[in-house]
Amino acid sequence: MLAQRTSLLKFSGTAAAKMAANAAASNGNEIIDLTAGEIWSDLASSVRDGAIAAINRNLNRYTDTIGLIELRRALACKIAAETAQPWTADEIAVTHGAKQALFNAAMVLLDPGDEVLIPTPHWTTFPAQILVAGGTPVFVDTRHSNFVPRVTDLVAALTSKTKAIVVNTPNNPTGTIYDRDTLASIAQLAIDQDLWIIFDECYGTFAHAPHSHHPMVSVAPDARDRTLTVNSFSKSLAVTGWRIGYLAGPKTVITAVRALQSHTTSNPNVIAQHGLLNYLERRDPVFELNLGRQVANARALGLQILSELRSVPQPSAQGGFYFYLDLGELQRRAKADGRKLDADDVANKLLAKAGVATVSGTAFGDPAGLRLSYGIDLELLNKGLRRLTATLNGCS
The missing domain is CATH 3.90.1150.10 (Aspartate Aminotransferase, domain 1)
Structure with missing residues (x-):
């Protein structure tokens, strides 16, 4: 059974x-x-060289549950450059790809019955993980608005049980990029209604002119304390099989994620971590x-x-x-x-x-x-x- x-x-x-x-x-x-x-x-030479160096150094033991402190510091510098705000290692958890970052977010945020707004079309994993966490996905159709969610439609979908909004830009599957005004309006709605924002920017590296990608936290600094940013290097470095991503957000959330991850997967692959760390330190233009x-x-x-x-x-x-x-x-x-x-x-x-x-x-x-x-x-x-x-x- x-x-x-x-x-x-x-x-x-x-x-x-x-x-x-x-x-x-x-x-x-x-x-x-x-x-x-x-x-x-x-493979990017910097990633390959970092991984091979780690293997040659016999780095085969556990790291911190949510990733090497050096890697989290490097990620903090990366996010700070992207958002024009200071970040610390305590606000970042390294995960087994973006999927685990999203799963961690759902598990630490949602209680049974909590509702999460998801603009549709949507990536298949969003509602699946919300259901596993005991939440209820609430779909908001964007097909009539060029695949960009209208705040009026989000408001119409709100109930007393709404806990969070998923924002995925550039969007999978549609490829749509949300403009600054849309992001600012969603952020204000989240502030007004006391909601979490789960911000998936895994495709942010690939914004095609004249369109530009905008991190939620850079558009709406006032929403930083209620925003969880999910990203990975699967797309930007073409390392889907390496399973390496991260979750960035308030320290209280990351502390809860550390505890959760300690009982699920523990630390991400140590060789992948060192490959990524070498890339972040050296870059690979x-x-x-x-x-x-x-x-x-x-x-x-x-x-x-x-x-x-x-x-x-x-x-x-x-x-x-x-x-x-x-x-x-x-x-x-x-x-x-x-x-x-x-x-x-x-x-x-x-x-x-x-x-x-x-x-x-x-x-x-x-x-x-x-x-x-x-x-x-x-x-x-x-x-x-x-x-x-x-x-x-x-x-x-």
């Missing part, structure tokens, strides 16, 4: 899409995989420049190809490395012809007919969306998007 909480969990929609792609490829089909939330890149160019070139190529779509608007792709397609017009045309067409149908057709794996918007609470990653090899991206465009144009 399984615990009741297991009934609250469904397998991650993005992971399921990846598995479907792998299954199709294992049958001998040529599959171009646009599902993964990662960038195909070599050549790697950063090359990775930025790689993402920018992929985005430009993708937008050019997707501009040929006839019944699907070109995505804005303001930040991150996803194209998010609005299938609404395709669905309206299908309905007029007496056919039902949701995002799952489109994703399945693309996989079967075009050999292109995508993530259906249903994974993100949106039956009219489709997420495409452009973090893959440029030649494969070119091939995959041309196949996808031809197939979708055939549906219109």
